[in-house]
Amino acid sequence: MTVLAVRDLTVRYAPGVDAVRGVGFDVGAGEVLGVVGESGSGKTALALAMMGLLPPDARVTGSVRLRGEELLGRSDAELSRVRGKDLAMVFQDPLSALTPVHPVGDQIAEAVRIHSGATWPAARARAVELLDLVGIPGAARRARAHPHEFSGGMRQRVMIAMAIANDPVAIVADEPTTALDVTVQAQVLDVLRAAKEATGAAIVLITHDLGVVAGFADRIMVMYAGRAVESGPVEEVYRRPRMPYTIGLLQSLPRMGVAGGARPAPIDGAPLAAVEGAPLAAVEGAPLAAVEGAGPVVASAPGGGCAFRARCPVAVDACADGDPEPALVGPARHTAACVNTEATADPDEVFPLPDPVLPPVRPPRRERPAVLEVDGLVRHHPLYRGTLFRRRAGTVHAVDGIGFDVREAETLALVGESGCGKTTALMEILRLARPQRGRVAVLGQDTAALRRSRRKALRRDVQVVFQDPFTSLDPRMRVADIIAEPLAAHGVRAPGGRVRELLDLVGLEPVHAARYPHGLSGGQRQRVGIARALALEPRLLLLDEPVAALDVSVQAGVMDLLEGLRARLGIAYLFVAHDLAVVHRIADRVAVMYMGRIVEIGSVDEVYGHPAHPYTRALLDAVPLPDPRLERRRRRVPLRGDLPDPTAPPPGCRFRSRCPRYAELGAVEARRCQEHDPMPRPMSTDRESDQWAACHHPLAEARAVL
Amino acid sequence: MAAFLLRRFANCAVLAVAAASLAYLLAAAVLDPRANFDGRAPRPPESVVDAQLTRLNLNDRTSLAVRYGTWAAGVLHGDFGRTWEGQPVNAELWRRLGVSVRLLSPGAILGSALGILVGAYAAIRQGRAADRFITFGSYLLLAVPVFVLAVLLQIAAAKTNDALGMHVFAWVGETTPGAAYGTFGALGGLADRVRHLLLPTVTIALTQVAFYSRYQRGLMLDVLHADYVRTARAKGLRHRTALLRHGLRTALIPMTTYFAYSFGFLLLGGMFCEQAFGWHGMGEWLVEAISRGDVNVVAAISFLAACGVLSAGLVSDVLHGFLDPRVRSGAAA
């Protein structure tokens, strides 16, 4: 039974600036519709339009019917009787979406009271029930806590509790797990699933993550530049995508499951539409410069026609004749808005596969010199709490004795959840100074013994690429000056030709040299950041989540670039990331961090193929696969709970509070985990293997016995 | 926690003592009480002048260090010395403080409360006529110095009095002498006091409204589109209710910082008000004392003003903690 029906929905911020253009769909009770799109595709505007929460100067036309009743055009008073009761919403960022000054229990109770008129005590009791339902331990006590006392995952559970407080008919969830770590994302999706079962609500799940949709949604709708370009049942669309954009999106994903790993194909160019961003930004009084920088905001492709035309490999002349209407291309209402569906009959033929990067010919690992050696590195921060009564609350063991080496022309990835210390470790190495404890040696030189001039000279060989291409480039400098800055800082002459060379190296045009960063897309900016890092021809490049801030279709291009550069220039990478799929694609070796320690390290094949540490296993399990059949068949043991307090790691093994294996151990075996901090040890006697793990009861042992 | 509070208080005390000492040293080094005798005819003999000045610890022929020592020893015992007339500073200080508090507090309280409300209202009506009117009004008011505003109000009051043919407004001094002994007795005295308070209160309130409304409007606009206000609406709250319950409550927090900041201006404004309305409060006394070279009075007032500014800072911190649970529980790392 269809409970939520949207027809021809259009959101217009200003004449010619349309965030959503003629989108329609149906969602039945208990059904999940996944809405997928990159930033700027109009998905958030779509969600807010359904809720009637767009700013007043946005014009919404079309129809949104909830159980047959039209919602568009109603007054705020009338809508407020529907919102939160029949139609609920879960927002993306659970920190900013909860009022910081009210206890979470009261915020949930408020939602109950508004619609049921219950007394405060009754509503509070109901709030505690709801918190319990979404799996918040000690619900009665935690109901009195304020949002800042919860972790991201717990806050998102609170949001879900609030959404289901009045048994809604439909729930709109806007990127509910985007800000969360994979292990927590899995937990929150489970809660959302449970909430759906409990209320029987229809769910519209808006996300950019095709893996999440694969595992969670029944139907999928892909949005591009405000249009629904393809929709249909999840399995059908993933198996036989027909719109070139969907095809490219699916192919550009790095995949872990596939053996050998088909090389993802990047979609050229940047997403066209900024329609979602500009007007909202203007409404919110965002930086003037940002709006100016966007240039003419394009609502549809220049001169009309399919918005994806410019990036489409199978575009034909007919594509320019106006927006293509959705056409039936498969069973179960599988539609695609494409005029050239003949060309997409075989999805694999649409995007030309990039030339494979030949694996560099290099001597075996043991024979290559180490460019970076880290041994027993420690970094503790004092933690101060409170702004009014600032006091030292303890010590964060951000990095607590880690050791690894990176050899010439190889990539070591540091992976782990946020807060595991991977970025801190990177920054410690970058300082090129004496660490608090332990030893860092770059190109054989101990950083503790460096003099100032030596340190500066060494910086030429060690360069960095930051995560966020929006904050790591000085907004007041032109691209040419940014790239030339390291040269100038080291007194290298005549950078003019060099800048062009570097631009070319990272796949940018000479015209980009004269631009300011805000005139570039995210992917282009990150390329500028890479060019800057390469300017001095370093031998070691430290990369801090270099693709995490980029859209999927752009990510693939930047990773291609990084792979190609490594092959051509023979640089070693230390690559910090949280995305295991990305790491799988780019790294030779991987080190998994948990609470300041490396729990497992080894070659990518070994660690991904046969994880020895239960944490590695859990991380791998939690990554959603962008393939509905595989994703739904997986059996996984989710991690329990949140990270322990970083100032007081549990004695013994730090992971045991969340360890699924520890939970199964007998008392005798468990005692070892409680009392002894596990040290890294080799997992195999094989001379070729270099897989080490810090676990008393590694999974690999179990495998060896079998 | 206790240790922290102690440190905090100690720092404030050190600052207050340092400020008062600096004020004393500055005033004692620069001011010239001896000049007061120059105008007298006949000029008293030098020895009498010296004796008089020494008795008040104002003699510039005693070294500055010795005078400071004498003064500091007195202050340690809670004695700020003597005024030019030979009266104890303490007694007059408390009396004058009372006058200033009576003058300032109604206007300050009224003005800040009204300012916050008006500012929040303007933000909600952003861009409409009400907002434009409020914004323009506060703009204009901010550009009018207190002493000009006071005179303008006096002119307006005088015209009103003339037009009505009766003495509705009074603006000289704190009371009309003898009002408490009139027909209405003590009640009449109170009414008279209120009458005298009207104009000063309006003056101070207007400046405070202008200041607070401008900030509150800005802060409120920041939360107008906040995610949590949107969440509140998504729960089913009406727009305005969501703004008041979730928006305004949060937007009040940064106001506590401005409170400390505005306190200094309030004191300065009070000084002009006393001057303009003929109240014998601290501000007027300070002006007199500087002209007369009354070092002890200057130092005492400086000490009190420093204490006032510092406690405003403390109060704003406490308010901040009261309004913001993130500060209170201190988990905001």
Place this chain on the structure above:
Amino acid sequence: MTTGLIARTAAEHAPGLPAPAAPRLPRRVARSKRAVAGLILLAGLFTAAFAGPLLSRWGWDDTDFAAFRQGPSAQHWLGTTQSGRDVLALTLRGTRRSLVIGLSVAVLSTGLAGLVGTVAGFAGGRLDRILMWGTDLLLVLPSFLLVAVLVPLLGGGALVPLLAAVLWMITARAVRGMAASLREREYVLAARFLGAGPVRTIVRHVLPQLASLLVVDASVNVSVAVVAESGLSYLGFGVRPPDVSLGTLVADGQGAATACPWPFAAAAGMLVLIVLAVNLLGDGLRDVLDPESGPRRGGR
């Protein structure tokens, strides 16, 4: 999707378009109505204050023994004072004083604030704590006292440096906070990690960011200085007779304001106009230079 992300993506996509270089400052200022209004008003005031006396028949210290306390006339456009001096000439003289004092105090105090704030914020540690403690001390010390006591001793010329000395502290705190946060900004870190020295980093990456804050604060300080000067003069501690300032004119005029409003109204009106013009310019500049805090911020 967070609003921050939205704002960013808005800035991001401009494929195939010519480089939207940041428009030059004057063009951006010209787009702010408030800044333009303030500038025009200020220019008018300057012209009047400096060119006016040249055209006027009466000097500010001339006495017309034929006209005491008169209303406006062809002879005296704004009337005369009790002692027969031309109100217009006096007011223009006071305006000139206020403008000069306001501007020079603003430049001096903002410069000092920029220096102390940048050093404290960028150096951090002990130097930071010492500098900020001193700033706090000066904030606590009644600034009025400092100026009122020292001006008579040092003479009228000391007014500007003294006012500057008591007005820089709040700006210094703001600058220090911003410098400290800039130090942690990713592109500043990037500069350090790629080998740029501290001086290069400050000059190329930190100062340009601080410049907008300093310009805006300087304009705020102009109006504070103008009001401070006239207030001191009003109380008799600033400009002393026979010289005049808007403050002394207000003080002289207020007694007879009901009966003879011209001297008071002229001086008070001029004072309000100056402050209004400077505030308009300051807010306009803030909108243009510091869009983060935007037109929505009230101002300081």
